[in-house]
Amino acid sequence: MTATITIWGRRTSFNVQKVLWTLDELGLQYEHRNAGGSYGGLDDPEFLLMNPHGLVPVLRDEEGSVWESNSIIRYLCSKHSCDNLWIEAPFHRSLADRWIDWAATALQPSFMSLFWGYYRTPESQRNLVEIQSAVEICQKHFRALDTHLACHDYMAGKRFTVADIPAGTALHRYFSIGLPVEEPTNVMAWFARLRERPAFCKNVLVPFDELYGRLAF
Ligand SMILES: N[C@@H](CCC(=O)N[C@@H](CS)C(=O)NCC(=O)O)C(=O)O
Structure with missing residues (x-):
């Protein structure tokens, strides 16, 4: 099955690590693309369309792009984890x-x-x-x-x-x-x-x- 989730960000970024950790906890399939740091790419117009702040992490799925690491992990857990990593009450x-x-x-x-x-x-x-x-x-x-x-x-x-x-x-x-x-x-x-x-x-x-x-x- 093709990954529908793409995550941008270098692995040494603390904020990117939060998202990668969450994706793997949830057992989701995703494509990881290095960006930021020595990889650059954050000023590219296509990247700025996904995150106007030009920072990683950015996640994109079939619904659109999400930025801000804590918002991304809340989004993923509420969408994919039912009552496991997420809490409904x-x-x-x-x-x-x-x-x-x-x-x-x-x-x-x-x-x-x-x-x-x-x-x-x-x-x-x-x-x-x-x-x-x-x-x-x-x-x-x-x-x-x-x-x-x-x-x-x-x-x-x-x-x-x-x-x-x-x-x-x-x-x-x-x-x-x-x-x-x-x-x-x-x-x-x-x-x-x-x-x-x-x-x-x-x-x-x-x-x-x-x-x-x-x-x-
Ligand atoms: N509050 C944002 C902070 C994002 C941020 O500052 N990202 C840093 C990496 S931790 C960044 O993109 N720095 C530029 C770079 O890595 O080139 C979040 O939690 O996502």
């Missing part, structure tokens, strides 16, 4: 939405500030004060998550859902960029549960050293 779904929105507005910006300030900035240009401040903010967020995970195996309760994907994608990088950070017990146990998932290993536990000391994209 409104209050329960609000629990997932809360953690997805928290990942987008609190955890991810703090972690991106750390990742760019430390890992992507050449050593001679690093601002150590700002890096330490970013570490402290990230640790505060992970402590709050740790409290939540003390009584939830996954972000939205007992089972793995769409809610685990945005924050879960940050873990590999956060704990392996080479900075000494706290390793909260329940967060690490959740990380271990995610590492049992083949789709997580395939798409998220991947090398990202091409980004080291590189501010270009």
Whole structure:
């Protein structure tokens, strides 16, 4: 059967990884096209017609194009997963939405500030004060998550859902960029549960050293 889903984006992009992980969790057939970073293509008129912001990831299926990683994963899970990765019951779904929105507005910006300030900035240009401040903010967020995970195996309760994907994608990088950070017990146990998932290993536990000391994209 021909794939009806196409996903654009380089595999080292954190936001692209969320979508690739979701596609494989759902067992969907898709075509992956490298774009962005050293592959370029984001300024092409055809690409800008799909995403006016010229960023990856972009997903296209028989209905049209979707951009914004968290919108894409919500779209895929609501469309393809029935009551598996998706949650129909409104209050329960609000629990997932809360953690997805928290990942987008609190955890991810703090972690991106750390990742760019430390890992992507050449050593001679690093601002150590700002890096330490970013570490402290990230640790505060992970402590709050740790409290939540003390009584939830996954972000939205007992089972793995769409809610685990945005924050879960940050873990590999956060704990392996080479900075000494706290390793909260329940967060690490959740990380271990995610590492049992083949789709997580395939798409998220991947090398990202091409980004080291590189501010270009
Ligand atoms: N909020 C957007 C952010 C998209 C974004 O910033 N994408 C980056 C990669 S993570 C990008 O396209 N950068 C340009 C490039 O890779 O060339 C999302 O979640 O999809």
